Amino acid sequence: xxxxxxxxxxxxxxxxxxxxxxxxxxxxxxxxxxxxxxxxxxxxxxxxxxxxxxxxxxxxxxxxxxxxxxxxxxxxxxxxxxxxxxxxxxxxxxxxxxxxxxxxxxxxxxxxxxxxx
Amino acid sequence: xxxxxxxxxxxxxxxxxxxxxxxxxxxxxxxxxxxxxxxxxxxxxxxxxxxxxxxxxxxxxxxxxxxxxxxxxxxxxxxxxxxxxxxxxxxxxxxxxxxxxxxxxxx
Numbered sequence: 472x473x474x475x476x477x478x479x480x481x482x483x484x485x486x487x488x489x490x491x492x493x494x495x496x497x498x499x500x501x502x503x504x505x506x507x508x509x510x511x512x513x514x515x516x517x518x519x520x521x522x523x524x525x526x527x528x529x530x531x532x533x534x535x536x537x538x539x540x541x542x543x544x545x546x547x548x549x550x551x552x553x554x555x556x557x558x559x560x561x562x563x564x565x566x567x568x569x570x571x572x573x574x575x576x577x578x579x580x581x582x583x584x585x586x587x588x
Numbered sequence: 589x590x591x592x593x594x595x596x597x598x599x600x601x602x603x604x605x606x607x608x609x610x611x612x613x614x615x616x617x618x619x620x621x622x623x624x625x626x627x628x629x630x631x632x633x634x635x636x637x638x639x640x641x642x643x644x645x646x647x648x649x650x651x652x653x654x655x656x657x658x659x660x661x662x663x664x665x666x667x668x669x670x671x672x673x674x675x676x677x678x679x680x681x682x683x684x685x686x687x688x689x690x691x692x693x694x695x
Contacts, residue, residue, distance in 0.1 A: 516632065516675055518684040534683045568631055574622050574679060578631035
């Protein structure tokens with residue numbers, strides 16, 4: 472059974488950093504495209520960034536609001552997908568989900584990031 | 589960026605009703621339109637991919653249609669467990685963008 476488990480969320484001050492992890496199981500992680508999607512409290516879904524599989528070039532893309540501050544990476548040996556978030560702003564407060572596949576076939580349960588002084 | 593305009597933003601319906609949600613893209617996205625269901629406090633769930641393909645395990649009362657810029661999502665016979673928010677999403681061009689969502693509740 473496919474499973475994605477996010478961790479690493481928490482409370483951080485503006486300007487701070489946080490690293491989220493997404494551990495995958497139940498499918499061939501190395502073949503999967505992986506994305507981060509966030510949802511601010513009471514708001515809709517916003518795509519954050521994506522990394523393709525190495526077989527598809529390992530291309531990384533970001534949404535404009537996070538480009539230059541956030542970094543997506545993967546460790547296929549550990550079936551883990553990461554989101555390094557630097558220079559955090561209050562508007563980055565959200566539940567962060569990892570999702571797999573071109574069509575976001577499966578999602579983790581999410582991890583809450585709160586940016587507040 | 590491709591803007592996704594979803595309507596209505598909220599909808600009240602009764603069990604057994606036919607429910608329709610529309611999504612319009614600001615430019616041609618071919619068939620690359622997906623629909624997700626999100627229940628309160630839960631992660632989204634893929635229901636329909638590439639405009640009209642039913643994801644494995646999703647009940648057949650859910651369906652999608654359309655291509656180009658205009659898409660429709662339908663629940664043929666609303667069930668109580670369908671109460672949720674629904675989002676369309678285009679995966680044709682980066683950045684990937686979502687509609688603003690439709691909140692469906694029981695009348």
